[in-house]
Amino acid sequence: MKNVRIFLFAASVVLAAAPALGQNQVQNSGFDIVPMLMNWSAYASSAPDPVGAGTGVWDGTQDVSMSPLSGSAHIDFAAAPTGGNAAYGIRQCVDLSALQPVMTATFGTRYEVRTGQTATGGVNVGIDVAFFDAVGCGGNLITGGSQGKDILMADLMDNFWDTAEILSPAFDISPLPSPMSAEVRLVATRTSMNSDTLSVFFDGAYLAVNGALPVQLQTFEAE
Numbered sequence: 614m615k616n617v618r619i620f621l622f623a624a625s626v627v628l629a630a631a632p633a634l635g636q637n638q639v640q641n642s643g644f645d646i647v648p649m650l651m652n653w654s655a656y657a658s659s660a661p662d663p664v665g666a667g668t669g670v671w672d673g674t675q676d677v678s679m680s681p682l683s684g685s686a687h688i689d690f691a692a693a694p695t696g697g698n699a700a701y702g703i704r705q706c707v708d709l710s711a712l713q714p715v716m717t718a719t720f721g722t723r724y725e726v727r728t729g730q731t732a733t734g735g736v737n738v739g740i741d742v743a744f745f746d747a748v749g750c751g752g753n754l755i756t757g758g759s760q761g762k763d764i765l766m767a768d769l770m771d772n773f774w775d776t777a778e779i780l781s782p783a784f785d786i787s788p789l790p791s792p793m794s795a796e797v798r799l800v801a802t803r804t805s806m807n808s809d810t811l812s813v814f815f816d817g818a819y820l821a822v823n824g825a826l827p828v829q830l831q832t833f834e835a836e
């Protein structure tokens with residue numbers, strides 16, 4: 614029992630010494646107008662899954678806060694390949710090396726799926742985060758988490774931004790080696806064999822570690 618107490622005390626000292634721990638680690642999380650898609654790059658699923666296809670561009674017509682000074686990432690998920698788990702979107706590698714040890718994480722994104730298209734539940738929209746034991750999203754995959762929604766017609770709404778997130782409880786990494794980096798992916802993923810297309814906007818992505826601030830109360834946008 615003494616050993617357990619000593620460990621907990623040491624952990625609390627580490628937390629208190631690092632003021633940045635609760636902050637959003639995602640760069641250009643709000644897709645503001647000047648950097649546009651800076652810090653982000655294209656993501657496509659790969660073998661053994663089908664290689665996903667689509668397009669991803671910065672779009673100034675849609676913004677989670679309806680700010681004329683910001684925008685969002687507009688993903689068009691292609692009709693092919695038709696195999697399940699084909700995924701396409703954007704990704705960013707987040708450096709966690711200054712936040713050691715990483716024990717828990719919270720992450721999420723806002724998304725808008727507009728009317729004027731067909732949705733049968735064949736495409737899931739959300740956020741995937743993969744944690745790696747080396748910087749630069751290299752080395753070995755330690756673990757990963759995801760949160761998303763299979764989009765149906767009832768989910769198609771103009772100017773309504775839904776939320777996909779793992780916030781409470783936080784994603785627990787503590788039994789595993791501490792990750793040095795994480796790849797954040799905002800993606801559309803095919804749920805089964807089908808040829809559905811989907812247009813989706815992402816904005817306000819976040820990843821925080823080791824006891825996050827109430828990030829849903831923070832603003833992600835340029836004011």
Ligand SMILES: [Ca+2]
Nearest residue numbers: 643683684816
């Ligand atoms: Ca934005």
